[in-house]
Amino acid sequence: MRVKALDYENPIAVLRDIYWVGFYDQEADLHCNPYLIIDDEEVLLFDPGSIPHFSVVMRKVIDVINPEEITHVVLSHQDPDVCGNIAVVEDLIGRDDLKLVNHSSLTRLVQHYGVKSPFYEVDKNGGKLELKSGRVLEFLHTPFLHSPFGIVTYDHESKSLFSSDIFGGLSDHWSLFASEDAAFESMSRWHQLIIPSNRVLKDFLQKLERFDIQRILPQHGSILEGSFVPRAIEHLRNLPCGIDLTGGTLP
Amino acid sequence: MKESILTTGGRHVSEVRDINRSLAEKALNMRCQAYLSQVKANLLTATIYGINNSKKSLQRELDQKTRLERELKVANATKDRLLSILAHDLRSPFTNLIGIAEGLSKNLQPPNLESLGEHIGMVHSVALSGVELVDNLLTWIWGLSGQIKPQPVRFEANKLVQELFMLFESHAKNKSISLKCEMPAGSEIQADRHMTQTILRNLISNGIKYTANGEVLVKLEERNREWVFWVIDTGVGIAPEVLDRLFKNQLVESATGTAKEYGTGLGLFLAKELCESQSGKIWVTSKPGQGSQFAFSLPKVY
Numbered sequence: 001m002r003v004k005a006l007d008y009e010n011p012i013a014v015l016r017d018i019y020w021v022g023f024y025d026q027e028a029d030l031h032c033n034p035y036l037i038i039d040d041e042e043v044l045l046f047d048p049g050s051i052p053h054f055s056v057v058m059r060k061v062i063d064v065i066n067p068e069e070i071t072h073v074v075l076s077h078q079d080p081d082v083c084g085n086i087a088v089v090e091d092l093i094g095r096d097d098l099k100l101v102n103h104s105s106l107t108r109l110v111q112h113y114g115v116k117s118p119f120y121e122v123d124k125n126g127g128k129l130e131l132k133s134g135r136v137l138e139f140l141h142t143p144f145l146h147s148p149f150g151i152v153t154y155d156h157e158s159k160s161l162f163s164s165d166i167f168g169g170l171s172d173h174w175s176l177f178a179s180e181d182a183a184f185e186s187m188s189r190w191h192q193l194i195i196p197s198n199r200v201l202k203d204f205l206q207k208l209e210r211f212d213i214q215r216i217l218p219q220h221g222s223i224l225e226g227s228f229v230p231r232a233i234e235h236l237r238n239l240p241c242g243i244d245l246t247g248g249t250l251p
Numbered sequence: 252m253k254e255s256i257l258t259t260g261g262r263h264v265s266e267v268r269d270i271n272r273s274l275a276e277k278a279l280n281m282r283c284q285a286y287l288s289q290v291k292a293n294l295l296t297a298t299i300y301g302i303n304n305s306k307k308s309l310q311r312e313l314d315q316k317t318r319l320e321r322e323l324k325v326a327n328a329t330k331d332r333l334l335s336i337l338a339h340d341l342r343s344p345f346t347n348l349i350g351i352a353e354g355l356s357k358n359l360q361p362p363n364l365e366s367l368g369e370h371i372g373m374v375h376s377v378a379l380s381g382v383e384l385v386d387n388l389l390t391w392i393w394g395l396s397g398q399i400k401p402q403p404v405r406f407e408a409n410k411l412v413q414e415l416f417m418l419f420e421s422h423a424k425n426k427s428i429s430l431k432c433e434m435p436a437g438s439e440i441q442a443d444r445h446m447t448q449t450i451l452r453n454l455i456s457n458g459i460k461y462t463a464n465g466e467v468l469v470k471l472e473e474r475n476r477e478w479v480f481w482v483i484d485t486g487v488g489i490a491p492e493v494l495d496r497l498f499k500n501q502l503v504e505s506a507t508g509t510a511k512e513y514g515t516g517l518g519l520f521l522a523k524e525l526c527e528s529q530s531g532k533i534w535v536t537s538k539p540g541q542g543s544q545f546a547f548s549l550p551k552v553y
Contacts, residue, residue, distance in 0.1 A: 009272060051287075055279035059272065062279075088286045092279075114290060 006176060011036075011060040014215070014223060015158055020176060021045075021060035023053040031174050032057075032081055033219050035162065036064060037155065040133040042071040044101075046153070046162050047219055050084040057085075058092060067093050072120070072129070075102040076164035077147035078109040082219060087114040101129060103141055106149040122151060138211075142166065145204055146194040159214035165194060166204070167232055169221030178222035184235050186221065195241040205237055332516070333388075341388075344381030348374065376422045380512065383456060387517045390449055394524055401443035401529045408478075409434045411444065412469050415452055419459055426510055427464045430455075434471040440478050442549045446525040447480075450533075453518035454482035454545045460508035461543070462486030477531070477548045489537040497535060498523050522547070 006012055008024040019036040034057050037044040043065055049057045061067055070093050075083045090098060102110060104121035120129065122139040129137045135157045142150045145166055153162040161167075169186035170193075195201055216224040216232065224232050243249070355370050409432065416430045423430050440447075451469065458467035465485035472479040487509060489497070497519060505516040526533040526547045537543035 051283065054283045055276040058279050059275045062275065085283075087290070088283050091286050092282060 008176070011064050012176060014217065015160070018155075018158060018160065018217075019060075019064050020217075020223075021057055021064065022176075023049060023056045024174065029172060029174070031220070033176075033217065033221075033223075035217055036061065036070075037158075038065060039131050039135055042131050042133075043069045044072040044074055044137075045070050045089070046074045046217075047076050047082045047164075048073060048085055048089045050081045051088065053081075054085040054088055058089065068095060070098065071095070072099050072101050073117075074153055074162070075100060075106060075110060076152065076162070076219065077150040078106055079147070079165075082164075083110070084113065086110065087116075090115055090117055101139075103139075103149050103151050106151075109149065140204075140207060142204060144196055144200040146196070154211050154213075159212050161208070161211065161213050161216045163216050163218045165219050166191075167216045167221065167224060167236070168218035171221065175222055178224050178228050178232075183222050183224070183228070184232070187232065187235065188239055190221065191236065191239055192241050192245060197243050198238075198240050201236050201239065201241060205233055208233070329520075333391075337388075341381075341384060344377050344384070347377045348381075351377065372421050372425060376425065379418065379422060380456075383452070384517070386449070387453070387521055390525070391517060391521055394521070394528075401446055403441050403529075404444055405439050405441045406444045408438050408440050408447075408471050408480075409436075411448055412451065415448065415455055418452070419455060423459050423467070426459065426462070428459055428462055429466050431466060431468045432470075433468065435473065438471055438473070440471075440549065441551070442478070443525075443529060446529060447549070450522045450525050450547060451480065451482070453522050454480075454547075457518060457545070458482055458484035458486065458543070460510075460512045461488075461506070463509040465542075474548075476552070477550045479546055479548045482545045483542065485542040488539040488541050489535070489543055490539055494535065494537060498533060 008022075008026075012020040014020055014035070017038045019038070020033060021036055022031060022033040024031040032047075032049045032053055034048050035046040037046070045061070048054075058067065061070075073083075073086065073089065073093075075086065077083075086100070090100075098117045099120040100110065100115060100117050101120045101122060104119075104123050107119050107121060110119075122129065123141060127139050127141075129139070131137070135155070138154045138156065139151045140154070142152055142164065147165075150164050152164050152166060154160070155162070167187065168190050169183060170190045171182070171186035173182075191201070213229050214225070216229060218224075351370055351373050355367075412432045412434070416432070419430065455467060455469065462484045463486070467485075468481070468483045470481040470483065472481065493506070505518075523533050526549075529549055530552070531547055531549045533545070533547040535543060535545045
């Protein structure tokens, strides 16, 4: 479908207003997937990554916009590879009115990164964030999948799900967009490692049913679009995870 | 040819783009390092500040502990000294009295009345020193319990000195010492009478103790802001090394008097404490063989 090979040294437009600004080290097989949503007056940065990724991620951000235009940083959960660089990113953005968007249970942990900006705690704001343009982002708390303090974000306008570690994958040959069935295999390995049981996955997938999801953008692994979305959901619905694989006890 | 220009140009564009990316990332990396260094510097500053503060409070505690230890040592030495006084010196007057009484019962025959007078003089002298010692001990113990608060009243200094002279009259006479008092007539001062009496009693008693065939003079000098009492004797004087230790807040072993009078060292120790509790000072000048000049001041502020 995509004729030209993607240059991961550049920011990559997923949609007209959604960019991948991640990091990919082919030799070390390391990658992270921060994203930008560029709205009329506001810019959201999802999960800015780790300290070693800072210069690459922010260089790509700068290629797209002026960092001072970023108004919100969404933190899906607290892991160092997801937001370990948040204090430096905050410093570079340099806005007094920058908001950190997260679940209130995460605030206590994120403070340890030395952040100064105020928190927009989604659960205290009806689970939603409405931008000035009227664009609505909706948040689901996802305890047990895998951080107790985690959230996923659904963008009603683009019908995109920013899914944190869920729908992610571990792959030897990463590509930004899932294009072959091998994506499901790497997804299986990843979920069986970090998700405690199929039961919690199923409950979560059921909660997603009310959303019309066109694409899923995970923190690790590949972006799922088109037919990959329902297939991935079906795949996870039937995937035994964590304690299911050890006969119901700890290994 | 055209193709080669395009390829070369393309390669150049690609190289310039790579260099640009690398420069941007280096700049961002420096920015990141600078930020992290700043965070570290702040942490370091806070740590150093914290260490300095705890060092200071530690030093304060250490100083206080050292001071307490020193005070405790002094207090302990003083207590030990008190015990030795109680064990030995308090017993001596009674031993002496028993000796005199035995002498009396053996030697006292009707014609020997002259010897009776002599013995009564000895009894008086021994009893006097015994009472003095008990008085000093009581005052000292009273001071130890922190109850030593001056109660100033107006009184005639001359009268006080004459009362004390009556006490010491016969002992001085036995040692051929004349007691003299030089004071402005009717000089009234305001001070704690009991304390002043105890200080003077000890200084006069010392003057008599360390003098034979001489004089003990008590003088009162009025200064702008204070009264100064002098007790000057013509006795044996004090060696320089003893002089240095006399008022150093501890009991100093007392030398034996010229007529083998015993002493406890409690007298001068008390005199200093009583002076200071009235915001006064005590000092002494002396040379061996040339007598001693003790003086103490009492401020007029009462």
